[in-house]
Amino acid sequence: MSTEQHPDTPRTPTSTADEAGRSTTPNVRGLVLVDRDPRYDRETGHAELAVEVCFLDGTKTTAMLDLDPARVLLLSLQLERAIGLREGADRAVSA
Numbered sequence: 001m002s003t004e005q006h007p008d009t010p011r012t013p014t015s016t017a018d019e020a021g022r023s024t025t026p027n028v029r030g031l032v033l034v035d036r037d038p039r040y041d042r043e044t045g046h047a048e049l050a051v052e053v054c055f056l057d058g059t060k061t062t063a064m065l066d067l068d069p070a071r072v073l074l075l076s077l078q079l080e081r082a083i084g085l086r087e088g089a090d091r092a093v094s095a
Contacts, residue, residue: 027056034062045069 034050041047048064055061067075 026059029054029056031065039064045072047072 032052032054034052036050038050039048046069047067049067051063051065053061053063
């Protein structure tokens with residue numbers, strides 16, 4: 001993930017304090033794509049996708065997932081495969 005946040009992205013603390021006062025990193029439960037167009041940098045070939053980061057404590061924040069050109073291609077291939085599998089499953093059910 002990109003270390004720089006989008007200007008209108010709320011900031012989340014990078015750590016929290018537990019009962020003993022030790023610093024701990026929040027545990028991430030998962031990421032959800034935000035319904036927003038990706039950004040693409042023609043010079044570097046990088047793409048950025050907005051994602052919602054969901055933490056185990058129930059809090060959420062928005063961040064930008066930075067993809068280098070190889071990851072953009074990999075994600076494209078993975079999504080094409082997932083769409084193909086879904087279409088195959090739909091044909092099997094309707095047959």
